[in-house]
Amino acid sequence: MTPTTKERILDVAIDLFSKKGYNGVSIREITGAVGIKESSLYNHFTNKDEILGTILENFRIDFARITPPLQVVDEILSRTTPEQFLLQGLLNFKAHAAQPQIGKVWNIVYVEQYRDPRARTILLDHMIQGTLAWLEQIFARWVEAGLIKPLSPRLLAAEYQYPIFAMVTEFNLLKWEDKDTSEIEQRMIDHLHFFLQAVSV
Structure with missing residues (x-):
């Protein structure tokens, strides 16, 4: 399908x-x-500012698709193990990052976060705090089900996600320079397994 003029501008x-x-x-x-x-x-x-705002809003919507809404999480958790669930999260991220323009928008967010509050909101409120809050709900359900140790879900979310976020940043920087990402992708999986071994009952 031929892109519209608006899509070409973006x-x-x-x-x-x-x-x-x-x-x-x-x-x-x-x-x-x-x-x-x-x-x-x-x-x-x-104006140019509206172009940037549209780019950032489209990115925010696309990023939100990585994590399923909490309304359907219980049904997903009922048919997956914690390992399967977290691995699917990594696969969802890779599918998101594989889109041709997405890596470029990640770069825009990184660069503009100190200048533009919209970029800062995406990075801080959605990518970091929003993901942590979502994961806290997931870990709370696993603690209640006795699948992982009875630790603070908030702490579990932070211990799992902050290393992942650092690795995502490295992943994006490598992609930006057209370098091989296989090692950092394996590190993400290794972190997932190490974390689950540490917290599983």
């Missing part, structure tokens, strides 16, 4: 913002790369 902006940063890119540069007049861009976006 794709070009992602490419440029990820390489030069938001402040290093002009509307003229975006429209020149798309092959449209500057006036045509304003049929789709009010």
Whole structure:
């Protein structure tokens, strides 16, 4: 399917913002790369800031798909072991990261987090704190079911996720430089197994 003009604007902006940063890119540069007049861009976006906001919001929505909503978690947990559940989480992340433009948007989020509160909100509220809160609910269910040791679900979530988040950052940096990610991917799995061995009953 041929991308629409709006989609082409977003794709070009992602490419440029990820390489030069938001402040290093002009509307003229975006429209020149798309092959449209500057006036045509304003049929789709009010300004450059709205382009960035759309990119970040689309990314937030896509990232949210990695974790299933808590409303359906109990049904999933009833038919999976903790190992299967956490491994599926890693597979979901890899599927998310495999999308062509996603790695570039991760870079935009990393770069813009100190300048743009929207990028900071995605990183802090959704990626870090949101994931920790979600995992806390998962670990609470496993503790209640007697599948793991009766430890604080909040502590368990932090002990599992903070190393994973550091490895995700390394994974994204390697992908950005077109380097092999197999070793860091294996480290994620090794961490998962080590963690479960430490907390399983």
